[in-house]
Amino acid sequence: MTIVRYPDPAIEVVDSRFARYHIGNAALELLWTGARWAEGPVWFGDGRYLLFSDIPNNRIMRWSEETNAVTVFRAPSNYSNGHTRDRQGRLVSCEHDTRRVTRTEHDGRITVLMDSFEGKPLNAPNDVVVKSDGTVWFTDPGYGILMNYEGHRDTFELPRNVYRFDPATGQATVVASDFDRPNGLCFSPDERKLYIADTGVSHNPNGPAHIRVFDVVDGRTLTNGRVFVDMKPGFADGIRCDVEGNLWSSAGWGGAGVDGVHCFAPDGTLLGKIHLPEPCANLCFGGFKKNRLFMTAGQSLYAVYVETVGAQTP
Numbered sequence: 001m002t003i004v005r006y007p008d009p010a011i012e013v014v015d016s017r018f019a020r021y022h023i024g025n026a027a028l029e030l031l032w033t034g035a036r037w038a039e040g041p042v043w044f045g046d047g048r049y050l051l052f053s054d055i056p057n058n059r060i061m062r063w064s065e066e067t068n069a070v071t072v073f074r075a076p077s078n079y080s081n082g083h084t085r086d087r088q089g090r091l092v093s094c095e096h097d098t099r100r101v102t103r104t105e106h107d108g109r110i111t112v113l114m115d116s117f118e119g120k121p122l123n124a125p126n127d128v129v130v131k132s133d134g135t136v137w138f139t140d141p142g143y144g145i146l147m148n149y150e151g152h153r154d155t156f157e158l159p160r161n162v163y164r165f166d167p168a169t170g171q172a173t174v175v176a177s178d179f180d181r182p183n184g185l186c187f188s189p190d191e192r193k194l195y196i197a198d199t200g201v202s203h204n205p206n207g208p209a210h211i212r213v214f215d216v217v218d219g220r221t222l223t224n225g226r227v228f229v230d231m232k233p234g235f236a237d238g239i240r241c242d243v244e245g246n247l248w249s250s251a252g253w254g255g256a257g258v259d260g261v262h263c264f265a266p267d268g269t270l271l272g273k274i275h276l277p278e279p280c281a282n283l284c285f286g287g288f289k290k291n292r293l294f295m296t297a298g299q300s301l302y303a304v305y306v307e308t309v310g311a312q313t314p
Contacts, residue, residue: 004028010260010275011304018263018272021246026305028274031063031294032070037150038296040127040238042083042091043286050286052296053080055096055150063301065287070301079144079151082127082184082238082282087134094125096144096151101125101136101165114165114172120157127184127238127282129312131191133219136165137175139182139196146203162196164220175222176214180207184238184282188266189245189311192216195228197236197249209235211249229268234258238282238296242308246271248293252279261295274304285310 004010008027013019036056043050048065051073059075060083074080079096086092091104092113099122100115113136115122124144129137141160144151162176162185176182180200187194194214200207210230214222228247234254241247245266251273252259260276261283278298286294290309295302 008304012273012275013271014273015265015269015271017265017269021242021263021306021308022272023305023307028276028302028304031068031301031303032061033300034070035061035296035299035301037281038299038301039281040080040082040094041282041284041286041294041296041301042085043284043290043294044085044089045286045288045290046089048288050284050294050301051083051091052282052294052301053077053083055079055081058097060093061301081125081144081150082138084128084130086130086136087132092128092130092136094128094138096124099124099145099154101128101138103167113167114163117158117161117163117172117174123156123158123160124151126182129185129187131187131219132312134167135219136167137185137194138163138165139179139185141179141181141183141199143181173220176225178225180204184236184250186239186241186247187216187312188241189243191219194222195239195241195247197231197239199235199237201232201235202253211236211239211247229264229270231262234279236262237280238284240283240285241311242285243311244308245311246308248283250280250283250295250297252281252297259297261293276302 004027010028035054040053060073062073103111123142145154184197198208201209213228236249261274280297
């Protein structure tokens with residue numbers, strides 16, 4: 001056991017506005033390690049557990065808030081990456097290997113929501129959110145078909161798009177087509193804005209490493225795309241908003257001082273950082289009061305209590 005001096009030096013207040021979210025005697029906790037690349041955390045408040053992906057090991061893991069134990073929830077998982085829940089509490093997952101977005105019904109059956117667009121297979125869906133109207137919005141950068149480590153090598157047949165899928169009608173539309181590698185995404189609390197991370201720099205040193213924000217029109221289309229924040233020298237992956245509209249972004253591949261989580265005000269000002277010893281891939285709010293930030297990073301699962309609540313957390 002590691003004894004941490006309070007306040008935990010892993011939590012850095014950059015702007016005085018972050019102090020209100022920083023709990024002085026709440027330390028960063030390492031909950032578990034043993035993954036090859038941990039991703040896609042999603043909180044199940046009704047069961048008091050967290051699910052997250054261990055992509056290269058082709059499994060979904062389950063961490064219990066009551067016992068602190070980590071067990072295998074699903075294996076094989078088709079190299080699942082990002083997850084969320086719909087408004088009925090069902091698990092919605094992005095699968096690399098099968099190149100599809102699925103929904104796990106309450107009885108355990110798997111429903112395929114979308115695996116192709118205009119007759120061509122998706123690349124490898126990455127991250128996903130469900131809007132309050134039930135529509136499913138997801139990114140399709142294709143990391144899962146670039147190599148065999150997190151899926152299988154295959155050919156791109158579609159551009160690297162961001163999609164909106166309506167389960168009620170079965171209709172899908174492209175809402176953004178000008179990204180290099182669209183990755184994490186989340187809505188603002190009022191769903192009038194959509195944030196999308198671009199991780200093009202992961203395969204091109206001169207590629208984008210920013211988070212863009214769009215205005216959502218009539219709940220169906222995006223307009224007025226602009227850069228919200230540039231994450232260099234690292235880049236963002238998974239992102240989430242709290243109820244006050246702050247954006248909490250994973251940060252990785254920038255080394256010490258960068259890797260972890262960065263919190264931004266709605267105006268893009270950096271408020272604070274949570275420093276991790278591994279690149280952070282994704283995050284979500286959860287816990288009994290939804291005020292616990294869970295972070296999947298490298299081989300591990302971390303958590304810290306904060307004095308805010310996640311937006312759109314089932």
